[in-house]
Amino acid sequence: MKRxxxxxxxxxxxxxxxxxxxxxxxxxxxxWKLLVLFTSFMALLPLFVMTLxxxxxxxxxxxxxxxxxxxxxxxxxxASISFSKDLKKSALDYIVxxxxxxxxxxxxxxxDGALLTPSFYYGRPGTSDIFNVNLFNENSGIEExxxxxxxxxxxxxxxxxxxxxxxxxxxxxKWLTDLWLKPRLKLVWYLAVSIVLILLSIMGTATYLVGRxxxxxxxxxxxxxxxxxAKKLASIGRLASGVAHEINxxxxxxxxxTGLILDLFTLREDFSSDDRLIPLAxxxxxxxxxxxxxxRRLLDFARHMEPSIExxxxxxxxxxxxxxxxxxxxxQSITISVDNQDVIPDxxxxxxxxxxxxxxxxxNAFAAMExxxxxxxxxxxxxxxxxTITVSDNGSGISIEDIDKIFEPFYSSKDDxxxxxxxxxxxxxxxxxxxxxxxxxxxxxxxxRFTLTIPITAGTDNGR
Amino acid sequence: xxxxxxxxxxxxxxxxxxxSKVLLVDDEKEFVLTLSERLQIRDMGTAIVYDGKSxxxxxxxxxxxxxxxxxxxxxxxxxxxLKEVKQSRSEIEVIVLTGHGSGQDRKKCMDMGAFAYxxxxxxxxxxxxxxxxxxxxxxxxx
Numbered sequence: 001m002k003r004x005x006x007x008x009x010x011x012x013x014x015x016x017x018x019x020x021x022x023x024x025x026x027x028x029x030x031x032w033k034l035l036v037l038f039t040s041f042m043a044l045l046p047l048f049v050m051t052l053x054x055x056x057x058x059x060x061x062x063x064x065x066x067x068x069x070x071x072x073x074x075x076x077x078x079a080s081i082s083f084s085k086d087l088k089k090s091a092l093d094y095i096v097x098x099x100x101x102x103x104x105x106x107x108x109x110x111x112d113g114a115l116l117t118p119s120f121y122y123g124r125p126g127t128s129d130i131f132n133v134n135l136f137n138e139n140s141g142i143e144e145x146x147x148x149x150x151x152x153x154x155x156x157x158x159x160x161x162x163x164x165x166x167x168x169x170x171x172x173x174k175w176l177t178d179l180w181l182k183p184r185l186k187l188v189w190y191l192a193v194s195i196v197l198i199l200l201s202i203m204g205t206a207t208y209l210v211g212r213x214x215x216x217x218x219x220x221x222x223x224x225x226x227x228x229x230a231k232k233l234a235s236i237g238r239l240a241s242g243v244a245h246e247i248n249x250x251x252x253x254x255x256x257x258t259g260l261i262l263d264l265f266t267l268r269e270d271f272s273s274d275d276r277l278i279p280l281a282x283x284x285x286x287x288x289x290x291x292x293x294x295x296r297r298l299l300d301f302a303r304h305m306e307p308s309i310e311x312x313x314x315x316x317x318x319x320x321x322x323x324x325x326x327x328x329x330x331x332q333s334i335t336i337s338v339d340n341q342d343v344i345p346d347x348x349x350x351x352x353x354x355x356x357x358x359x360x361x362x363x364n365a366f367a368a369m370e371x372x373x374x375x376x377x378x379x380x381x382x383x384x385x386x387x388t389i390t391v392s393d394n395g396s397g398i399s400i401e402d403i404d405k406i407f408e409p410f411y412s413s414k415d416d417x418x419x420x421x422x423x424x425x426x427x428x429x430x431x432x433x434x435x436x437x438x439x440x441x442x443x444x445x446x447x448x449r450f451t452l453t454i455p456i457t458a459g460t461d462n463g464r
Numbered sequence: 465x466x467x468x469x470x471x472x473x474x475x476x477x478x479x480x481x482x483x484s485k486v487l488l489v490d491d492e493k494e495f496v497l498t499l500s501e502r503l504q505i506r507d508m509g510t511a512i513v514y515d516g517k518s519x520x521x522x523x524x525x526x527x528x529x530x531x532x533x534x535x536x537x538x539x540x541x542x543x544x545x546l547k548e549v550k551q552s553r554s555e556i557e558v559i560v561l562t563g564h565g566s567g568q569d570r571k572k573c574m575d576m577g578a579f580a581y582x583x584x585x586x587x588x589x590x591x592x593x594x595x596x597x598x599x600x601x602x603x604x605x606x
Contacts, residue, residue: 245536248563249492252584256498259588263505292585310567 009207011214028214035206043198051191058183066176067142070156074140074169077106078158081167105170108160121147121170144173222425229426233356244295251291258284297323311346312354314379314387314454321358325366332371339378344387347456353430360427361391361450368395368448385456392449398442406440469509469528470500482592483599484509487528489519489545490561491537495584499532506592516540520548527553530579530598532591535562535569543572550577555605557598561586 011028107119115125140158147153152173159166262281265271297320315338322329322336329336365375374394382388398406407428431438435455442448469485486508490496493514500510511528513519516539522528531549535542546558560573563584570581579601580594 245564248584249495252563252586253492253495253498255585256495256502256588260498260502260505263502267505288585289587292583296583 009211009214011210028210031213032206032210035210036203039202039206040199043202044195047191047194047198051187055184055187058187059180062176062180062183066154066171066179067156070142070154070169070171071140071158074156074158074167077169078140078160078167081160107168107170109166109168111164111166116165119168119170121149121151121153123148145170226426226429240298244298247291248295251288251295255285255288255292258288309348309350312349312351313346314344314354314389315340317351317354318358318377318379318389321355321362324359325362328363328366329375332366332369332373334366334369334371334373334375336375336377339376339380342379342381344379344381345456347387349434349454349457353434357427357430357452358391360423364423365391365393365395365448368397369393370395382453387452387454387456389452389454390449391452392447394447397444397446397448398440399444403440403442407438469511470504481596481599482507483529483595483602485526485528485530486510486595487519487522487531488512489514489516489531489537489542490534491515492534502588503592503595506588508592508595516542516545519545523549523553523556527556529556529602530595531556531558532561532595533558535560535573536564543576546573546576546578555602557602559591559594559598561591 011032105120105122106117107122108116110116115122117125140156142154142156145153145155147170153170154173154176156169156171157166258281262278262285265278265281271277318338318340322338328334362375362377366373369375376390376392378390380388380390406424408425428438431452431454437453439451439453440448441451486503488496488500488503488510490499490512491514496512496514500512503510511522513522516537519531519533520540523531531545533542533545542560542562546560549556549558554577557579558577560578560581561584562569562582573581579598582591582594
């Protein structure tokens with residue numbers, strides 16, 4: 001059963017997870033069946049016709065052969081008898097000398113159908129009316145008959161010249177079928193082998209072709225999805241930066257006005273009596289600073305939607321992403337510990353890609369963890385030009401069956417309406433794009449650990 | 465067009481460390497008025513214009529020491545002012561102060577010769593510090 005599963009092509013169980021986009025749906029299994037059916041029909045039809053023609057041809061040849069061999073025996077017998085003077089005697093002599101049996105039953109009958117010599121099929125001599133002589137309306141010929149015991153036979157006959165006697169050679173029909181069986185068996189064998197071969201090759205070709213269509217279709221959908229996702233991200237980025245920009249202006253006004261109030265408080269004596277006013281103004285300024293931090297982060301994030309290679313500090317990138325997800329972490333009361341003891345030089349990389357990678361991984365970790373989970377990120381310089389970063393959680397883990405598929409697009413363990421199933425596949429693509437690698441280790445119920453390897457381009461150590 | 469650089473009469477003595485002619489260019493009136501007042505409190509002479517064209521006119525007639533410009537304005541925008549000023553009157557130091565700002569904008573402005581690139585909302589102390597530095601640079605450059 002397992003081996004059969006391996007043979008099963010990938011498209012067999014294909015279901016369009018992205019069902020909402022119906023223009024990409026394509027029933028591969030049905031297409032495959034149709035293709036196989038149609039091609040098989042077209043290939044097997046001529047084969048069957050040819051075999052039938054051959055069958056009837058062979059049958060006729062064999063029948064002809066039987067006929068000719070029987071009539072040869074009969075005519076030669078008749079001829080040899082006709083040369084002698086006492087026809088009756090020599091006929092009897094001939095019969096006696098020839099060995100009658102199941103295969104060759106030779107006997108003589110008179111015109112009334114009475115046996116003159118013993119016959120294997122028709123009994124002792126003297127039995128009259130046993131043979132339907134009316135069958136024999138010519139000098140010689142071959143007819144089909146049924147023995148008194150109900151056995152189908154073929155009877156060859158020849159009238160002995162100048163007498164009323166008829167010389168009969170009866171052969172069992174079984175003999176004929178035996179003769180016929182061999183070529184027929186051969187034919188059937190040939191047909192069966194051909195059918196199997198043709199069906200196998202048709203199925204193979206169809207599987208290959210449909211498989212190819214399936215994989216191309218998949219790749220196309222994947223690319224489409226990727227583009228769509230990127231577009232979505234880009235427009236979210238544009239929205240975020242627009243909002244941030246627009247908020248920055250009124251924020252600046254609040255900032256300056258409050259600052260002026262504060263200036264006036266400190267400059268003029270009139271307000272010094274109330275010692276609550278200055279701290280209040282300072283609180284407003286603090287809030288403005290906080291808002292400024294938010295808009296700056298939004299802008300920072302939006303900016304990196306467009307790829308640009310620049311020197312990056314990996315610790316800073318991780319810090320930014322964590323700052324972005326701080327609220328989520330607090331809501332789930334997840335403890336985050338970052339271990340970046342190593343001195344890591346800045347390196348040339350697309351900051352946006354790195355942010356996206358960490359955002360996806362950390363978000364996934366959050367989704368896998370219960371409240372009060374523990375997320376550990378460690379950044380280590382394993383080799384001179386290779387960075388190893390591990391992101392490990394103590395969440396629900398990934399089962400062995402799923403772990404091979406998690407980087408595949410459209411694969412999602414979350415409810416379908418929750419995730420696009422693209423997060424990790426995009427992460428994978430981004431890591432490959434920056435020349436890195438990603439590995440995953442997981443055990444159910446204990447947690448998951450993603451290990452990233454990112455190359456650091458040499459010579460940009462102090463790139464800033 | 466002639467604009468008078470106003471100065472608040474709080475301290476009678478003119479400070480030598482602070483620039484006496486600061487031109488603020490921003491279309492956000494509330495913002496720029498308040499900022500101007502606060503800079504005046506901090507011993508600076510300021511003038512305000514609300515668009516790029518008047519800014520350039522003023523630069524031609526009565527050159528400021530330092531300019532604080534916003535990037536996004538209707539008509540002539542901050543980038544163009546910066547370019548124009550740095551081409552015709554390169555001794556004027558320009559501080560870009562904007563609510564819109566990407567790394568690319570920052571790089572472009574700095575390449576064009578801006579003295580500093582700051583993002584709104586800005587802390588007044590940091591801004592005064594920057595203005596002071598600009599003033600020092602002009603003085604030592606002379």
